[in-house]
Amino acid sequence: MVQQVDGARRAPLNRDRVLRAAVALADNAGIETLSMRNLAQELGVVPMALYKHVANKEQLLDGMVDVVVGEIDPPVSGTDWKVGIRQRILSARKVLLQHPWASRVIESRPQPTPVVLDYLNSIVGMFRAGGFSVDLTHHVMHVLGSRVWGFTQELFPASPLPADPEKQEAMFHEMAGRYPHIAEIAMAAAHDEASVVGHSCDDQFEFEFAVDLLLDGFERLHEQGWTSTNRS
């Protein structure tokens, strides 16, 4: 009778509790802190106890992705394909922003889980319901890529700037000298919001801009009756 170290009676471990604890740990402490050992400790359990509920760490990560994907809003029925898909993707984005580790983990999964396939299947279905051909739907899904999950690969990850304004200035000058074109667009963006290189982008605007450009492109191809043999 020494199994409860911290006095509180613990609910019996199950897969769901393990996954939720893993998500919480990744949210709070970062994905790099998530180890089977740390997770076990968090749950007041010996590391090997986890292996009763998840086969290994890979399955743990799969399960964590399922938890996150489960938070995405269900499709809104009775809407145009374009606004419906747009809403769904922006809902996915909202969820992803609450779990900053999730985009990276989604990308790392070698095999999609049923939950992931369900989500993708429903998005595919929304294009089909909007009248898209099987062929075109296939290709636009590829074009959407990871954006169906609400994220974009960041080309210029936001890097914390040196606090010292003098060093900031030096850094900026070096940028402008070596990478004039990058400096130019960074400058222009910074203008908008009293900000500087690296902190300058309104990520939500960039994301919506990209999604809308893609959806508009898809619409145009659809209206033109695009087929893979009749490439216009």
Next chain:
Amino acid sequence: MVQQVDGARRAPLNRDRVLRAAVALADNAGIETLSMRNLAQELGVVPMALYKHVANKEQLLDGMVDVVVGEIDPPVSGTDWKVGIRQRILSARKVLLQHPWASRVIESRPQPTPVVLDYLNSIVGMFRAGGFSVDLTHHVMHVLGSRVWGFTQELFPASPLPADPEKQEAMFHEMAGRYPHIAEIAMAAAHDEASVVGHSCDDQFEFEFAVDLLLDGFERLHEQGWTSTNRS
């Protein structure tokens, strides 16, 4: 005089030799096999000897990315922005396909190296030379995202099918039942090339389709005189 275990006189270690050996090891044995210890062994050297040439494993990965990015063709001068950028990106793709680990490693870098910034700077410069506004260039770079490196996030990673054709059939039926829309597009693609779910996509076609859709969209915005305050 016992330092040369394998008899052959080894060239003195330097950063370049370390990076090239790391790239070769990742190419041949997979990125998961690349450890400081394995790399050292490959070079006939004690693990700690590597730390004279790279500060740590993160810097090693940065250096490996630089080697790969260095293989991308320089810009072809005297062309239209659209074909120039298209060529450059397809060249990047060719390089990336020779180093399957590289896309994942590029994505994982928290800070871009000078070599990476040079490449991005040159792409930005190609848009600017094509007459794109600073503003529009900024946003289209975000839309391009990881595609400037020649890769797309795969939504359905090619999964090896069970060799047993009976199991294949069972798998297919389950797919068609649970994920009818996915099954439908997978089926259609498979039709084209006597292939099956998961092996069905012509990745090069999908990539070029996406890049062309994006470049066409960019061109349209440019011609329409798009600005972020005058969103059409």
Next chain:
DNA sequence: ACCTGAACACCGTTCAAGT
């Protein structure tokens, strides 16, 4: 001053011993 073996603080997971 340079080089490097041993050690440290971790991993995920196996396995056999204990209940």
Next chain:
DNA sequence: ACCTGAACACCGTTCAAGT
């Protein structure tokens, strides 16, 4: 039959001892 401590086979990196 179930549970779990110790052990295994790894990591990246520090550090002190050896030359």
